[in-house]
Amino acid sequence: MKLESRVPSGPVAEKWQRRRDEIKPVNPANKRKFSVIVVGTGLAGASAAATLGEMGFRVKAFCYQDSARRAHSIAAQGGINAAKNYQNDNDSVYRLFLDTVKGGDFRAREANVHRLAEVSMAIIDQAVASGVPFAREYSGYLANRSFGGALVSRTFYARGATGQQLLLGAYSSLAAQVAAGTIELHPRCEMLDLVVVDGAARGIVTRDLVTGKVECWVGDAVLLCTGGYANVFYLSTNAKGCNATAIWRAYRRGAGFANPCYTQIHPTCIPQTGDYQSKLTLMSESLRNDGRIWVPKTPGDNRPPDQIPEAERDYYLERMYPSYGNLAPRDISSRAAKRMCDEGRGVGPGGRGVYLDFAESIQRLGRAVLVDRYFNLFEMYERITGEDPFKVPMRIYPAPHYVMGGLWVDYNLMSTIPGLFVLGEANFSDHGANRLGASALMQGLADGYFVIPYTLAGYLTSTKLKPASTGQQEFRDATAEVEERTKRLLAARGKRSVDAFHRDLGKIMWEKCGMARTAEGLREGIEAIRALREEFLRDVRVVGEGNDLNPELEKAGRVADFFELGELVCLDALTRNESCGGHFREEYQTAEGEAKRDDQNFCHVTVWEYAGEGKPPVENREPLEFETVKLATRSYK
Amino acid sequence: MRLTLHVWRQKGPNDKGRFATYELADVSSHMSFLEMLDVLNQDLIGRNEEPIVFEHDCREGICGCCGMVINGVPHGGQRGTTVCQLHMRHYKDGDEIVIEPWRAKAFPVLKDLIVDRSAFDRIVQAGGFISARIGSAPDANGMLVPKDSAELAMDFAECIGCGACVAGCPNGSAMLFVGAKISHLGMLPQGQPEREARALAMVEAMEDEAFGACTNYRACEAVCPKEISITAIAKMNKDWRRAFLSGGRVSGKRA
Numbered sequence: 001m002k003l004e005s006r007v008p009s010g011p012v013a014e015k016w017q018r019r020r021d022e023i024k025p026v027n028p029a030n031k032r033k034f035s036v037i038v039v040g041t042g043l044a045g046a047s048a049a050a051t052l053g054e055m056g057f058r059v060k061a062f063c064y065q066d067s068a069r070r071a072h073s074i075a076a077q078g079g080i081n082a083a084k085n086y087q088n089d090n091d092s093v094y095r096l097f098l099d100t101v102k103g104g105d106f107r108a109r110e111a112n113v114h115r116l117a118e119v120s121m122a123i124i125d126q127a128v129a130s131g132v133p134f135a136r137e138y139s140g141y142l143a144n145r146s147f148g149g150a151l152v153s154r155t156f157y158a159r160g161a162t163g164q165q166l167l168l169g170a171y172s173s174l175a176a177q178v179a180a181g182t183i184e185l186h187p188r189c190e191m192l193d194l195v196v197v198d199g200a201a202r203g204i205v206t207r208d209l210v211t212g213k214v215e216c217w218v219g220d221a222v223l224l225c226t227g228g229y230a231n232v233f234y235l236s237t238n239a240k241g242c243n244a245t246a247i248w249r250a251y252r253r254g255a256g257f258a259n260p261c262y263t264q265i266h267p268t269c270i271p272q273t274g275d276y277q278s279k280l281t282l283m284s285e286s287l288r289n290d291g292r293i294w295v296p297k298t299p300g301d302n303r304p305p306d307q308i309p310e311a312e313r314d315y316y317l318e319r320m321y322p323s324y325g326n327l328a329p330r331d332i333s334s335r336a337a338k339r340m341c342d343e344g345r346g347v348g349p350g351g352r353g354v355y356l357d358f359a360e361s362i363q364r365l366g367r368a369v370l371v372d373r374y375f376n377l378f379e380m381y382e383r384i385t386g387e388d389p390f391k392v393p394m395r396i397y398p399a400p401h402y403v404m405g406g407l408w409v410d411y412n413l414m415s416t417i418p419g420l421f422v423l424g425e426a427n428f429s430d431h432g433a434n435r436l437g438a439s440a441l442m443q444g445l446a447d448g449y450f451v452i453p454y455t456l457a458g459y460l461t462s463t464k465l466k467p468a469s470t471g472q473q474e475f476r477d478a479t480a481e482v483e484e485r486t487k488r489l490l491a492a493r494g495k496r497s498v499d500a501f502h503r504d505l506g507k508i509m510w511e512k513c514g515m516a517r518t519a520e521g522l523r524e525g526i527e528a529i530r531a532l533r534e535e536f537l538r539d540v541r542v543v544g545e546g547n548d549l550n551p552e553l554e555k556a557g558r559v560a561d562f563f564e565l566g567e568l569v570c571l572d573a574l575t576r577n578e579s580c581g582g583h584f585r586e587e588y589q590t591a592e593g594e595a596k597r598d599d600q601n602f603c604h605v606t607v608w609e610y611a612g613e614g615k616p617p618v619e620n621r622e623p624l625e626f627e628t629v630k631l632a633t634r635s636y637k
Numbered sequence: 638m639r640l641t642l643h644v645w646r647q648k649g650p651n652d653k654g655r656f657a658t659y660e661l662a663d664v665s666s667h668m669s670f671l672e673m674l675d676v677l678n679q680d681l682i683g684r685n686e687e688p689i690v691f692e693h694d695c696r697e698g699i700c701g702c703c704g705m706v707i708n709g710v711p712h713g714g715q716r717g718t719t720v721c722q723l724h725m726r727h728y729k730d731g732d733e734i735v736i737e738p739w740r741a742k743a744f745p746v747l748k749d750l751i752v753d754r755s756a757f758d759r760i761v762q763a764g765g766f767i768s769a770r771i772g773s774a775p776d777a778n779g780m781l782v783p784k785d786s787a788e789l790a791m792d793f794a795e796c797i798g799c800g801a802c803v804a805g806c807p808n809g810s811a812m813l814f815v816g817a818k819i820s821h822l823g824m825l826p827q828g829q830p831e832r833e834a835r836a837l838a839m840v841e842a843m844e845d846e847a848f849g850a851c852t853n854y855r856a857c858e859a860v861c862p863k864e865i866s867i868t869a870i871a872k873m874n875k876d877w878r879r880a881f882l883s884g885g886r887v888s889g890k891r892a
């Protein structure tokens with residue numbers, strides 16, 4: 001597998017302009033001759049489809065939801081970063097770039113991160129122009145707040161529903177293009193395979209989720225904007241339908257998979273209550289601006305929180321990381337919470353929880369200010385737990401939330417398959433080993449609004465593609481394979497439900513490949529996943545038919561792919577003999593329990609190449625060079 | 638707790654449908670309503686029966702996928718709560734619960750509790766946007782928005798497009814949904830240039846679908862999980878009237 005990062009030469013701040021200068025735009029009259037397939041309509045997909053449609057390309061957009069407006073970007077609560085420096089607190093493109101490289105524990109590609117910081121400002125401009133009602137100051141100017149991993153206030157927000165408002169902005173632009181006839185929209189339609197012709201991505205195979213009809217679609221390029229795979233853990237903050245099938249099928253067709261072990265466990269989620277639990281709910285990290293995290297000093301202290309005096313509380317983040325305090329990055333905060341609970345100081349049922357306490361802020365700022373800032377979050381917490389955070393501290397615990405790993409892409413967002421582009425969370429590029437808060441929305445929209453319109457044009461003007469049609473052998477073969485897989489899942493007629501298997505897979509992943517990993521545990525994990533997968537294929541029970549609206553069948557296909565992906569996540573974690581960001585190997589830590597990175601041996605992207613059914617994947621490496629930021633141990637103390 | 642559920646089962650758009658009754662023995666009060674249905678579905682799968690299909694995705698009240706009529710009330714009647722955030726602590730041992738899909742002519746049932754809400758998308762496509770060419774926007778602080786306007790716009794923008802307003806309305810009217818979009822964009826300075834055309838186009842598209850008219854029952858705002866105020870409808874009517882009286886045009890024809 002050849003990994004050409006295609007990063008332009010020159011100083012980091014000039015690279016993106018250089019690339020744009022090199023790219024030959026598509027003649028306006030020729031744009032409508034090109035057709036582009038966009039899979040997924042979250043921030044990355046909706047913004048890409050809308051932008052490309054507006055430019056004049058013929059776009060076909062697909063999503064599994066009943067409407068393009070429902071993709072899981074909608075659930076992002078806290079905000080979106082941009083280096084506007086509206087607060088006059090010495091923010092800059094360089095500082096956002098620096099924070100993101102450092103936050104990612106020096107495992108991201110510098111040039112990509114710099115580009116992200118450069119276009120961050122235009123995203124806010126575009127969002128405001130399209131009607132996103134961001135929070136304002138009394139002056140009418142935009143308001144900002146702080147987020148973890150940064151010492152400046154650069155996060156723009158719309159109450160606790162920033163993702164919703166940004167997605168509705170992108171969705172409305174997409175709707176305008178549907179009306180203009182440049183986008184053909186296919187909701188309730190799930191991509192089940194990629195079609196590669198003469199080495200280039202030329203189409204996809206989909207299943208209509210209402211009728212079960214399997215169909216092929218041809219394009220000059222395919223854009224995967226299908227989000228992350230945190231549902232490999234079963235319990236995560238992702239929507240129930242989030243899945244890895246599109247990127248996994250692309251991997252099996254030759255796209256390299258980068259850093260699958262970089263999974264983000266978010267520190268502030270509502271703890272699990274029972275075995276029936278179907279998902280975990282995030283409480284925005286923005287709450288850490290005004291909430292203080294603590295546990296009792298004494299293990300086993302199960303007095304109610306209001307009866308534990310100040311002197312007997314341990315505000316452990318403030319103690320361990322005095323300069324960032326409660327705003328320490330996610331990976332660090334999550335591990336610290338786990339450590340407290342492992343020491344027997346966890347709170348709530350089962351002892352897997354820590355307090356997020358607003359008492360001091362209520363006293364200092366008054367209830368009204370907190371209502372203004374967090375009302376919908378407080379309300380959501382009360383609805384789920386039955387407890388009022390104005391009276392009792394919230395209980396929180398880490399949960400799988402986001403994945404930094406994904407399909408490998410070059411600087412142009414193209415995977416190792418020419419013509420296959422990957423945007424947003426589905427790719428691996430910008431967040432390294434740990435994503436900072438309010439950076440996911442930024443990356444999704446950067447890729448869709450401001451990167452792909454340029455780099456896709458570059459691909460189309462520099463590539464000669466032969467006409468393709470669904471009648472070609474490659475399309476027929478891919479369709480037959482999809483139908484065969486569906487048939488096999490229905491035919492098993494076993495004893496256990498898809499959810500039962502998914503839950504078991506999640507348990508293995510969480511125990512062996514969660515917040516703390518060991519070589520031995522990972523080996524056990526891989527064995528356990530293999531055994532469970534075999535049982536799944538033999539014993540899964542999918543009730544219902546293939547030619548019908550059948551969510552059990554949809555889930556079965558997704559879980560089948562999660563089994564294979566889960567194994568790769570463990571293998572990647574086992575191969576990376578260091579701790580960095582969201583990947584923490586117990587063997588590699590300092591005396592104080594902090595992550596010990598190994599830049600000598602692991603300052604690279606691990607890219608896995610599919611080698612065929614039952615064969616071990618091939619490991620490839622893209623070395624990471626830090627020309628601008630000096631490699632250093634991350635410190636938030 | 639023990640519960641008896643009467644759930645609407647319908648094989649497809651052409652099936653007449655019927656209620657089926659299920660007994661649940663051991664429901665925890667910590668469960669969400671959808672988790673309770675998950676447990677029932679696991680039982681059904683165990684008995685080789687087709688599980689009840691219902692729409693759901695984020696399960697945190699924001700994607701707008703889920704929606705069912707519970708004991709006659711869309712989303713179950715807890716103030717400002719989608720069905721995915723409704724918890725079983727609001728029910729007690731021995732309760733009987735009737736679960737139906739949205740009932741509205743404009744939202745045909747696809748299967749069991751899943752309906753087709755694509756009419757909403759078509760209305761947005763008719764004009765529920767600001768056509769700001771991507772890449773051409775000026776600096777975001779170049780356009781000031783008074784805090785109160787931004788807050789009010791946000792009140793309307795919070796609509797999740799679930800369709801409860803239509804399901805709750807005796808007329809099956811979509812005016813709260815349409816009004817919320819028109820009010821959100823109409824409250825903001827950047828929404829002004831297309832304000833009149835937007836109102837005309839969206840109202841026209843709404844009337845092309847099978848929605849009814851508003852007769853001020855106010856059931857929509859009572860069941861809206863985002864508690865969107867019926868003033869959205871007043872604002873919509875005002876914008877439409879102004880556009881109509883000033884001779885506004887939609888897609889080349891006179892309104």
